[in-house]
Amino acid sequence: MALLTPIRTRPRMDRRSTVWHVDWILVFGVVALSFIGALLIWSATHNRTSLTEGKPDAFLLRHALNFAIGLVLAVGAAITDHRRVRILAPLLYAASIVGLILVLVPGVGSTINGSRSWIQLPFMSIQPSEFAKLAVIVGMALLIAEKSETDRHEDARTIDVAQAVGVAAIPVILVMLQPDLGTVMVLGSIVFGIIAVSGVPKRWMLGLLTAGVLVAAIAIKLQVLKEYQIARFTAFMHPSSDPQGIGYNVNQARIAIGNGGVFGQGLFHGGQTQNAFVPEQHTDFVFTVAGEELGLIGAGAIIVLFAIILFRGLRIAVNARDAFGRLVATGIVCWFAFQAFENIGMTLGIMPVTGLPLPFVSYGGSSMFACLLAIGLLQNIHLRSHRH
Structure with missing residues (x-):
């Protein structure tokens, strides 16, 4: 009789854990x-023929396609067995290092907006x-x-953390050489949060x-940063200069x-947006479209949605069943929190301009794929915390 119980109950538990236990609020x-x-990108690009080549819906459709591909990646990450996630982690790290070197x-590599961060492929460009x-x-x-579980330490030891920082230092150095200061800042926030x-x-x-x-002082002293990057910090400190x-x-x-005021000028009716006064408005400065055309209400809604995502991510971290899940969830939350704050802050003048996209909102395939993969990992950790 004992052999019959797993046969009868296990399929039902698998279906319930996969469907009913998904964090639908996060989704x-x-x-x-x-x-x-998608709406903001459409508004910012539909009448810019130099970008769309006469196809007003071009960026809207590409954004939708990027989201669809990213969604497939997220589902794959969510349903992958957690043991395979651990096995694939070194492969992901190695692949990213290879990409950063290439x-x-x-x-x-191709240089866009002063940073050598792109690899151009026949059908798309990738930002490693x-x-x-x-x-x-x-x-x-x-x-x-792995160190804490193998040595049966509840907390990480100093040597373990030192090795982990060394793991993070390699991509940080490679990104600095591009140079991509914004991504270095995000990586720094991730390292700080995990530690x-x-x-x-x-x-x-x-x-x-x-x-x-x-590191920042040495980078400036050795002229690792470009002149325009230093000028951005100067403009941040002295906006009227x-x-x-x-x-x-x-x-x-x-x-x-x-x-935009409180209610905005209406989608497709913003003076600054429709007359292309704000550069890079479909990517780095997409939040300005929300502020002008959707007003305080629309811009505030974006911030509230980010708060929901961050709260659910923190909840997943707290309820994670193992150290790996807790640390991954924490790192993802730190990533999204800092990048959203930096992007929105630079449009408001309270943070320096660094060229970081707004997660899930800005146009860009690499950003969308990476962010949705992270959401898939959050769901993976969440689903595992509900399995018995």
Whole structure:
């Protein structure tokens, strides 16, 4: 009789854990953000023939296609057995390192907006640094979790965390060489968040902050950063110093958001947006479209949706059944939180311009694929926490 019980109950439990236990609130937040992003991208690009080549719906359709492909990747990540996720983690890390190296090879990598971050393929372009964010998360989480579980330590030891930081240092250095300061800042927030919940002494936090300041100072001293990147920080500190030059983007972005008022000027009716006063409005500055055309209500809705996603991510981290799941979920939350804050903040003038996209909202295949893969991993951790 004992042999009959698993045969009868196991299929039912598998179906319930896969369907009923999905975090549908998290799914709603992601789908809603992507839908809003599609509308904003459509509005920002439909009348710009230099971008669309006479096809007003071109970027809308591409954004929808990117979301569809990313959704397939998310489902795959969600239903993959957690043991296979651990096995695939080193492969993801190695692949991201190879990609980051390839973009630095002359003739392979392409420079866009001053950063050599892209690999051009016949049918699309890939930005390996977007996937490096996820690779750093799973790489650090795997190393810390494996060490703590093998040695039966509830908290990570100093040597374990030092090795994990070394794992993160390789992609950080490669991204700095592009140079892509925005992604380096995101990677820094990921490292800080994972270390914070790993259980090491608090002096590690102070050490990481000090190291970050030193690295920034050395990068400036050795002229690793380009002149335009340093100028962006100068414009952030002194917004009125060059309003028609390096400060143009931010000034136009603030004008666009200010024009929106409470209810906005209406989709496809924003003066700054429809007259193309704000550069890169379908990618880095997509939030300005929401501010101008959807107003405080629409822009606020985007922030609320991000808050929902972050809250569900933190909830998944707290309820994770193992250290690996807890660390991965924490890293993803830190990634989304910092990147959303930086992107929205730079349009408001409270953060420097770094060229980071707004997750799920900005146009871009690499960003969408990486972000939805991260959501799939969150669902994977969530589903496992409900299995008995």
